[in-house]
Amino acid sequence: MSSATLPAASDTQSLTGAEIVLRALKEQGVEVIFGYPGGAVLPIYDAIFNQNAIRHILVRHEQAAVHAAEGYARSTGKVGCVLVTSGPGATNAVTGLVDALLDSIPLVCLTGQVPTHLIGNDAFQEADTTGITRPATKHNYLVKQIDKLAETVHEAFYVARSGRPGPVVIDLPKDILIGKGAYKPAPEAEHRSYRPQVEPEAAQIAKAVALLKSAKRPVVYAGGGVINAGPEASALLTKFTRLAGLPITNTLMGLGAYPASDPQFLGMLGMHGTYEANLAMHGCDVMFNIGARFDDRVTGRLNAFAPNSLKIHADIDPSSINKNVKVEVPIVGDAAAVLRALIAAWEASPAEQDRASLAEWWRQIDEWRGRKCLAYVQEGSIIKPQHAVKRLYELTQESGKETFISTEVGQHQMWAAQYFGFEKPNRWMTSGGLGTMGYGLPAAMGVQVAHPQALCIDIAGEASILMNIQEMATLAQYRLPVKVFILNNRYMGMVRQWQELLHGGRYSESYSEALPDFVKLAESFHGVGMRAEKADDLDRVIREMIAIDRPVIVDVAVDEKENVFPMIPSGAAHNEMLLASNQISGGRGVTDEGTALV
Amino acid sequence: MPDASDMTQRAATIAVLVENEAGVLARVIGLFSGRGYNIDSLTVAPVDAEGRLSRITVVTSGTEMVIEQIKAQLDRLVPVHKVADLTLEGPHLNRELALIKVVGSGSARQEALRLADAFRARVVDATTESFVFEMTGSGEKLDAFINLMRPIGLAEVSRTGAVAIARGTSSLTT
């Protein structure tokens, strides 16, 4: 691979728009594009054909291209890159874009467009892509002049990765792609208007230190923003939390930001969080939120959320602060910068922590831990889904391979979050904000492209996996040995669980009827299919799966009746958890008000 | 510090300095509709010599927490340079322009002219059966005049919505 195969700098006057695009991508460090061709982007495909510095992965559906780029981005910290054609290519990408928007994933998506003189004429494969994607992206552009092309691509990458990251669309009319113009390198100057604050204000850090030092019942609530801030932020978070001896919980998006095996880790919080994490949130007197956004899946009923606490919230996006929950100490800044400043101020501060109260708080937390809220019983031959994930975790650990996990959406996603331990950031890809079924397989594909030697596993449900199953062909084409581990409960289990709890057990349309034979399906896509039907099969099948260097689908028949617990029903508070089907820990179960929530 | 439990609504006149580029108004309006914020009025025009900057004045209302959220949401739009809450930041001038058509004859015409004079509305067009008055002022002043014209023969109103600027030396620049 060499940049010599791209047009040299001296030809800058004679570059086509398509060549300018590729040059700009190269300058921005793009190594891989996930894409799908069509009329409007043929000039770019032509330019791709003529070079080999940037690799193109041909997906089988544009939505999958975006999820693959998300997996690539989340597992590397780089900006993911997508290329799709106009009209249906762009509209197919929309779900992926919104997914990346809600989960703060940096992407640049290039979309083809009809030539500028036809825009607005209902031309063939015309869609108002910038109009459609305006609320689906962090920002978008329509390039109407070739001399704006290079700078637009550079700006798009800057916007995608800075501040709160997100997806950016560049809509490229075909006449711009075939026109000729000059290349411009990325500007050195600051952006005119978009300059997010990275360094926190010292005064706010000082307030946070004072509050945390005086806390009797502190808790750290860390989210996806810590992952966004890069691996250094996770290391600093670990350092600070240990230094201060604080209990810490992670959101679904934050898993891996703090080592799961550490004794100070309370597990995930929220709707399907642990008993100890949720009660620590409920009972705390000082909460330190870093890079989390007080999502409704986390807070439960707002007027009962951590009722006696003072809150510190560090976030790079000022609009995340005081959006749902009022906080006493807002800190605007990048998570790594905040933690660096916090550690320095903590060490410099003469104030003492209230050690006695902290010890008492830990004693209380250990008592909550004693409830063993994630305990389950695996007996007989029916495989418990929790057990399947736990064995998957243990056997991947045992294999010593670098492991990345993605998920689809549903019960299996929650069991993956609860029973797979993440020690490091960037190893866990899940669709948290949008909850997009069909995310996991293409995301795993993107991860595998970035980490060819790693073990990449999509923990899937039998319903979700069918939403982007066509990507099995992409896996075969590029020899990407992604493993699909299906927890097959023959139900849209998460839907069934809500119907059981909220709709009188009327399982309307939630049974997975007419499922394919997943073993044959894998084989027809040039992969390997395996099945685990009894508890005794499980270890053997998992070991075999790990050993095979090809795409594999493992169909694990799990208990159809199992539900995800603990559960804070919609509209309930953190201290109103369901611990098992008939076991309510205080509170009032589901109210009518709660039934209206999603 | 906005209090989440404080449900008191207030009005806010917000000035937004933006890059004068395609789609920027759609972004601002889409933000308000997509997130369910109120728009009482919105005006926009380029304001610098090169035509690179536009100023949007938006009058909105909500709880303190919602208004803080509106400002933060506006500020994170990529083409937005500055956001100022004129209502919060101190004394400011708030003006609106209206063109008001009144149709009628006889004593109604006399009455319309007399009131226009009192309100300092200018006659910018006249026929034997109609007047068009031009008037600037606060929204309340315009409302008062328009309401008085209603029984006299109000036929049509065209209004700009508010533009606003802080009093004194402080200025909103990039």
Ligand SMILES: Cc1cc2nc3c(=O)[nH]c(=O)nc-3n(C[C@H](O)[C@H](O)[C@H](O)COP(=O)(O)OP(=O)(O)OC[C@H]3O[C@@H](n4cnc5c(N)ncnc54)[C@H](O)[C@@H]3O)c2cc1C
């Ligand atoms: C079926 C289902 C069930 C779910 N159940 C749960 C549950 O039980 N518990 C749970 O936690 N979630 C759950 N979720 C996920 C939930 O919907 C949210 O996606 C998640 O809680 C949000 O995580 P977060 O708060 O870490 O924020 P993210 O969405 O990860 O947002 C990151 C925040 O950090 C900020 N940020 C970004 N970059 C930086 C930076 N460099 N420095 C500082 N700040 C930065 C952003 O501005 C933002 O505010 C569930 C989802 C599904 C689909």
Ligand SMILES: Cc1ncc(C[n+]2csc(CCOP(=O)(O)OP(=O)(O)O)c2C)c(N)n1
């Ligand atoms: C695209 C999309 N459509 C619908 C939903 C609503 N939904 C959430 S979970 C779920 C069922 C998932 O079933 P399955 O993949 O079998 O997972 P399980 O819950 O059984 O583990 C559905 C339909 C969704 N999240 N995404």
Ligand SMILES: [Mg+2]
């Ligand atoms: Mg299922």
